[in-house]
């Protein structure tokens with residue numbers, strides 16, 4: 001079972017590598033890794049287990065954060081609608097690709113953090129507001145999905161990890177809270 005001890009922190013060179021595509025058909029090991037990554041996110045969002053295992057509430061995890069330089073990421077974006085318990089987006093993505101994106105940009109009003117970064121880095125992380133991605137799921141089936149709002153931000157944050165990019169690479173050094181016209185601020 002994955003815990004915080006398995007997550008490497010900034011400074012580890014693996015976080016700056018471009019991760020390798022996984023070959024298909026998926027090996028048992030890559031399938032199990034995907035399951036373990038999703039289990040970590042589920043545990044981290046379960047108040048009892050998160051407390052027990054001392055986990056930070058996670059919405060996404062990329063294999064390079066486990067010191068495994070493969071293009072695999074697990075994403076679990078909880079529902080933002082109290083009426084509907086269904087997660088906004090939940091899947092393990094193998095070899096994800098951004099096929100297209102909106103011209104409009106977006107950022108989280110509170111900025112971003114990272115499971116691999118044990119410090120606050122203030123500032124807006126400007127990303128695409130909407131994206132269309134393709135990826136292979138655990139069954140080896142090719143998926144094509146359009147994402148917007150928080151789910152689009154999370155998936156972009158995770159795909160960045162597969163390319164050795166950290167969220168603070170996007171923050172404007174001179175003025176971390178500068179916003180151009182038309183950027184959607186997501187709260």
Ligand SMILES: CC(C)(C)[C@H](NC(=O)Nc1cc(F)cc(F)c1)C(=O)N(CC(=O)NO)CC1CCCC1
Nearest residue numbers: 045056057058059060061112113114115153154157
């Ligand atoms: C770094 C951390 C603060 C733990 C962040 N969680 C988060 O932003 N809030 C959160 C947690 C929940 F459990 C449920 C929920 F709806 C919201 C996170 O998981 N990540 C993932 C990460 O570090 N992946 O590598 C950072 C997020 C910043 C923007 C997108 C992902």
Ligand SMILES: [Zn+2]
Nearest residue numbers: 113114115116
């Ligand atoms: Zn991260």
